[in-house]
Amino acid sequence: MFYREAGDFKTTYVDDGQTFPIKFDRFRYYIVLAVAFGIIPFLINDYWANAVFLPFLIYAIAAIGLNILVGYCGQVSLGTGGFMAVGAYACYKLMTAFPDVSMFIHVILAGGITAAVGVLFGLPSLRIKGFYLAVATLAAQFFLVWLFNRVSWFYNYSASGQISAPERTVAGVAITGPEAPAWAAYLFCLVFVTASAIIARNLTRGAMGRKWMAIRDMDIAAEIIGVNPLTAKLSAFAVSSFFVGIAGALFFAVYLGAVEVGEVFGIQKSFLVLFMVIIGGLGSIFGSFAGAAFLVLLPVLLKNVLVGQMGWATDLAAHFEFMIVGGLIVLFLIAEPHGLAQLWRVTKEKLRLWPFPH
């Protein structure tokens, strides 16, 4: 019904190996892109940008990054908040040191710096595994937050230790700062999300991704068949931290505008992104989006429904929000331990055959 696959033949290897081999999926992907790039920027206002789209897009990048490390390479990391902080502070230092350079370059460089830091903290992964590695990355989290709080060079010696994003532009349009139009901030993040997703998708299905997955599934076997654990693990840390760093830079510069490291990039941020990855689905790019949407959009939606429409007291609504989101997490994980992405995969299998499953 939805999927009409009759006559959809592939005659070349390139066709056969594309990301969306099913025609219907491919068209849907194009439509999503067209709406995101062509329609939303014209309709978006400050509320939609700052409360809905920016957090969703930025968390999606962070989740893609962490998914590469945890979902594809099997290295548990609790340092996401710290790495996002590296991205944010790198971006801040670059923005203030080189005010005339385009924001695109700042954000990408911030990602690069985070990748280097990530590799550094990824070194212990060569010796330790599983929970022990989680503890080691936890150390990274606390160390990085402490560092940015402690060394005043990182926040340009401001009295309060806060960093705030000055106005910076891309091609003459303000992207950061209070005067930045909603559509510009949105499009800027959207470009990064799209690029991240495409890069991540193609990395994970190429030789590099296969190496990561081999390490994840059984590192000794992977070594025997010729996967170098040093390069595989460190490249996973580098790529993952690169995306997480970009997310941190955008989070600070475009979304929040002013950041205090302990509050914004604390341990709870690491957990939040990890939950996105787990709920969305380990080892799935779509899962990263689904997880980010679930944990970012659902609370906003609930708040609007409970307080805005039903007129509940704000504290009652906030408590219910916790209970509903928590309950749904438990429910989803019982119904489908492999996350929302797997739920979607199963649904799709059914839909492809529906209405004639036999």
Add this chain to the structure above:
Amino acid sequence: MKTKLAMATLAAMVAAAPAMAELTFTALSYRTGPYAANGIPFADGYEDYFTLLNERDGGIGGEPIRLVECETGYNTEKGVECYESTKGEGALVYQPLSTGITYQLIPKATADGIPVHSMGYGRTSAKNGEVFQYIFNYPANYWDGASVAIKHLLDVNGGDLSGKKIALVYHNSAYGKEPIRTLEVLAEKHGYELTLLPVDHPGQEQKSQWLQIRRDRPDHVIMWGWGVMNQVAIQEAVNIRFPMENFIGIWWSGSENDVLPAGDGADGYKALTFHNLGSDYPLFDDIQTHVVDKGLAAGAGDQIGTVLYNRGLYAAMLAAEAARTAQEIHGVSAITAEQMRDGMENLVMTEEKMAALGLPNFGPEFSVSCQNHGGDGYAAVAQWDADAGEFTLITDYMQSDQDVILPLVAEDSAAYAQEAGITPGCK
């Protein structure tokens, strides 16, 4: 996900339906999260005062008040959401009650032309109204607080602090770091030795800091804490038998929630305040008649007369008076955010005004001007009496050391103006 988005659209559109001919005030409150114990009484006081005005006077200048509450949980991201969602409803002034959210709103609110009143918190140098045109922090700010604390210590020590050791226990965040620069400058002036002891959010773990205090034996401890950090610090001070009368907290570290858990041991603990305490004012009778008896009290209604309730009340009173001032200046009753700003900038609080409101002698007299958005920096010291279960003022309102504060404000605001590309000037 698309249906979710569609539903969210619908919800947001319904939520953002504009309401005309009302004065919209917003309360970015936090009744949940790690700082809820302090957020609830403040929010209750803020809300009750506006309810009282609506019930008793029919609003301000004949315009009914609509209070939009939004739960931030002291979380910056939720604060952004709250700001964006309430901005569209015609909010006149923001009171974020969080230094982190205030820092975020400073550029945003300035761009949107909505004033922010960070009463006794936020960015101290916002006192300079020529740079921070939309940000107000009267009647006192953190640097005033630091200076008044030192002044009180000078009084206690017969006017001489040279050679004394003073430790600052502070929340390791923008909020807690605020007083450091002032205390350092004052240390040079008065010759005391300053030790800095940061406590990380949320502040439940302070063993090492208090161990250090026990070892170093500072003569006085000053605290910049909030939420659970206060309770833990006071308990730890009791545990190491630190003399309570030598322990002074900033105004955010001096509510009943903070001292009650430590029981009798907390007796004698001091805290600063910039408004009076207790419920022995004519206004509270009106609150009883028009709000509580009608069953309109905010929250559980059990916070009336507590320190933070009074502070919320005071904040609401200042906002209402600023709105009244704005109505007088512009001659219209339905004021806009821009006019509200003018009202705030021309606000004059006198003893007669406060007495007429039923709050005689409730706070210091001050006036706001374009150059000075921060009031005159008066604060008093309160002391906890564990037997009576209340804070009582033990000093008069003292003015902070303006010779020290004003140059610091000028320096910091100039740095901000340069960073943000602002040309200082009056509107």
